[in-house]
Amino acid sequence: MDTFPWEITLTVLGVVIPAVAGVYEYFFIGRKRLGYRIQMDTRAFGGEFAGARHPSLVLVRIENNGSVPVDVDDYMETDPVGLSVRFPRRRVVRAFDPTRRGPSSPTNAVPELNQDPERADPDVLRLPRVPLNRNEHYKVLVLLDELDGDAAPDRDGDESDAVMESRIKGGRITRTRYRAGVSRGVVALITVMASLIVALYYVSGEDxxxxxxxxxxxxxxxxxxxxxxxxxxxxxxxxxxxxxxxxxxxxxxxxxxxxxxxxxxxxxxxxxxxxxxxxxxxxxxxxxxxxxxxxxxxxxxxxxxxxxxxxxxxxxxxxxxxxxxxxxxxxxxxxxxxxxxxxxxxxxxxxxxxxxxxxxxxxxxxxxxxxxxxxxxxxxxxxxxxxxxxxxxxxxxxxxxxxxxxxxxxxxxxxxxxxxxxxxxxxxxxxxxxxxxxxxxxxxxxxxxxxxxxxxxxxxxxxxxxxxxxxxxxxxxxxxxxxxxxxxxxxxxxxxxxxx
The missing domain is CATH 3.40.190.10 (Periplasmic binding protein-like II)
Known part of the structure; x- marks a missing residue:
């Protein structure tokens, strides 16, 4: 009986795995995808401001990190809302576009949103249905008030308790985090490929x-x-x-x-x-x-x-x-x-x-x-x-x-x-x-x-x-x-x- 063709098998795997990973990323998990990132979450002003007794500022970044554009019809929230972001134990006071980019600004529909404190869900920020091409993004600066009556603590953006509660058709919304290094997926792929190379080296040495x-x-x-x-x-x-x-x-x-x-x-x-x-x-x-x-x-x-x-x-x-x-x-x-x-x-x-x-x-x-x-x-x-x-x-x-x-x-x-x-x-x-x-x-x-x-x-x-x-x-x-x-x-x- 012939020995198992390890060299051929490992070589084929070295070609197939990156190809499958690319197809899976492009056509499945990454084809239509929005990401949101909390870039800042910090207390502000040191006292009462604009109706907020314990004010805090949160900077939210919305980005299209998929492989295809996202249109207004892809949002599943009730019209005209496209996305909802919840801030537990805090009340949304105002939201506006910090870049002030004019009439084409994604948040132009709600340049300054004064939330009604009597609403059943005052802790939810509602954003419009914004079409985003691949790699496009926009930012929203949100003024919040602490509902518990305590002074707002400083939070790292990645540690913020803000949560996106929306979906898009045929895709998904994920929370992204700032990373100075390589993503986990890339690290995993590199690890797998390095393991295949090492295995191929030893198999070649044995043969x-x-x-x-x-x-x-x-x-x-x-x-x-x-x-x-x-x-x-x-x-x-x-x-x-x-x-x-x-x-x-x-x-x-x-x-x-x-x-x-x-x-x-x-x-x-x-x-x-x-x-x-x-x-x-x-x-x-x-x-x-x-x-x-x-x-x-x-x-x-x-x-x-x-x-x-x-x-x-x-x-x-x-x-x-x-x-x-x-x-x-x-x-x-x-x-x-x-x-x-x-x-x-x-x-x-x-x-x-x-x-x-x-x-x-x-x-x-x-x-x-x-x-x-x-x-x-x-x-x-x-x-x-x-x-x-x-x-x-x-x-x-x-x-x-x-x-x-x-x-x-x-x-x-x-x-x-x-x-x-x-x-x-x-x-x-x-x-x-x-x-x-x-x-x-x-x-x-x-x-x-x-x-x-x-x-x-x-x-x-x-x-x-x-x-x-x-x-x-x-x-x-x-x-x-x-x-x-x-x-x-x-x-x-x-x-x-x-x-x-």
Missing amino acids: STAAVDCASGELTVVGSTAFRPVVEKAAESYREACRDAPGDVEIRIRAAGSQEGVRALDEAGRGAGEDGPAMLAFSDGHKGDGHPQLLPRPVSFSLFTLVVNKEAGVQDLTPEQIRRIYSGRHLNWKEVGGDDLPIALVGRYSSSGSRRALEERMLGGATEPNVTSHDCRGRVPRPDNPALRCERGSTAEVLDTVAEVPGALGYAEAHAAAGEADRLHLVRVDGHPAELDAADRGVYPYWATEYAYTYGQPPADSLVAGFLRYITLEVGQDVIREHGQRPCADLANPRLCRPS
């Missing part, structure tokens, strides 16, 4: 397996060490999202360098069956020549940066200075304005995508010089390379070595390097830091496209395809952004996945 496109099985991810933090976080998030899905999800990560990962995927694919190996390879940059069975998919636009030991006394280099350092023509930091300290180059193995991006984007296609040191401190003489240069196997190892060796210079993925900024300096290139905006403007050159490779086209229901869709099209994009990179889907041309 995250369907949205994530979960698949079960085993997957091995190889390749870039620079991209490894993204893959680790994405794998953790994918496993969590698919925890209730049928079948287990196991994702193993073996990051040994971009080119090493590409070779491992190609080798595994040659020995696999028709569906290909359960393996993904991530590479900083294109796979290069060979490996014709590997299919690329751009995943993110990645930034890299040079990093330097703080004792070097350098934080900014020009592209020409960088090329001269890696060619061995600058061997001491004082030659580029730094301290008197030998330059120690900390590089990556030839399988590294970070290294290849450096050679292509920063060194003009030249390769890094050969290794002349194992500990990055003592140099082994080599006639083909006057520089001191060592190699490390991962981004983390490069960062540690640069931070520890005086005068060391290396390179790393920008987000990972930023996390070590307290131990080393991130080098600006011609004054420009490793930032996405600078790369977009074409003034920062050290970047690469991160590719995901599969051996052929994996089955759509496989974990390879599911995880690849997750990291390129779904929640995995947020993980990429968290690590300072830009998903290819965010760029103007996702297929090229390069700055504009």
Whole structure:
């Protein structure tokens, strides 16, 4: 049996409830409606006035707060009276229009009403049948006398004991009150809609397996060490999202360098069956020549940066200075304005995508010089390379070595390097830091496209395809952004996945 479609139900309710509330307000309770409000009810003059021994003044506001006009034929009181307002324990002395608006005044029929004190109901104010269009109103100021003989107390308008005793045809008369905030009906509607949104959020969260496109099985991810933090976080998030899905999800990560990962995927694919190996390879940059069975998919636009030991006394280099350092023509930091300290180059193995991006984007296609040191401190003489240069196997190892060796210079993925900024300096290139905006403007050159490779086209229901869709099209994009990179889907041309 299928589960109840809560998401659809809550969404429909979110549309239907406001619509029903609007129809109900317009066609039923609010179609023809008068409201009356006591805006003032206070004692007056401090003594006898105009025949009132204990006078009080009341300001009554009559308004059409419905959705259609009210005509003279809509009143149900005896002609010519339209509305009756009772003031318990008080006598109506006079009533008049306080605005004095001339012949068109709604109360023009009774501009000054002198009530007969001998009437059976001297506490009732009678108002004429006044036609009111939508949102129109009029006011009546009433002079009252206390029948109990006591001085009139001050009353707040909302606390006045005045009561409307009339009706209108096909509608109703309601007492309105002044509110500085939102009406109760609007508050109730907002509360209901907010509850639906919260419920929809939790229902969507509980049903995250369907949205994530979960698949079960085993997957091995190889390749870039620079991209490894993204893959680790994405794998953790994918496993969590698919925890209730049928079948287990196991994702193993073996990051040994971009080119090493590409070779491992190609080798595994040659020995696999028709569906290909359960393996993904991530590479900083294109796979290069060979490996014709590997299919690329751009995943993110990645930034890299040079990093330097703080004792070097350098934080900014020009592209020409960088090329001269890696060619061995600058061997001491004082030659580029730094301290008197030998330059120690900390590089990556030839399988590294970070290294290849450096050679292509920063060194003009030249390769890094050969290794002349194992500990990055003592140099082994080599006639083909006057520089001191060592190699490390991962981004983390490069960062540690640069931070520890005086005068060391290396390179790393920008987000990972930023996390070590307290131990080393991130080098600006011609004054420009490793930032996405600078790369977009074409003034920062050290970047690469991160590719995901599969051996052929994996089955759509496989974990390879599911995880690849997750990291390129779904929640995995947020993980990429968290690590300072830009998903290819965010760029103007996702297929090229390069700055504009």
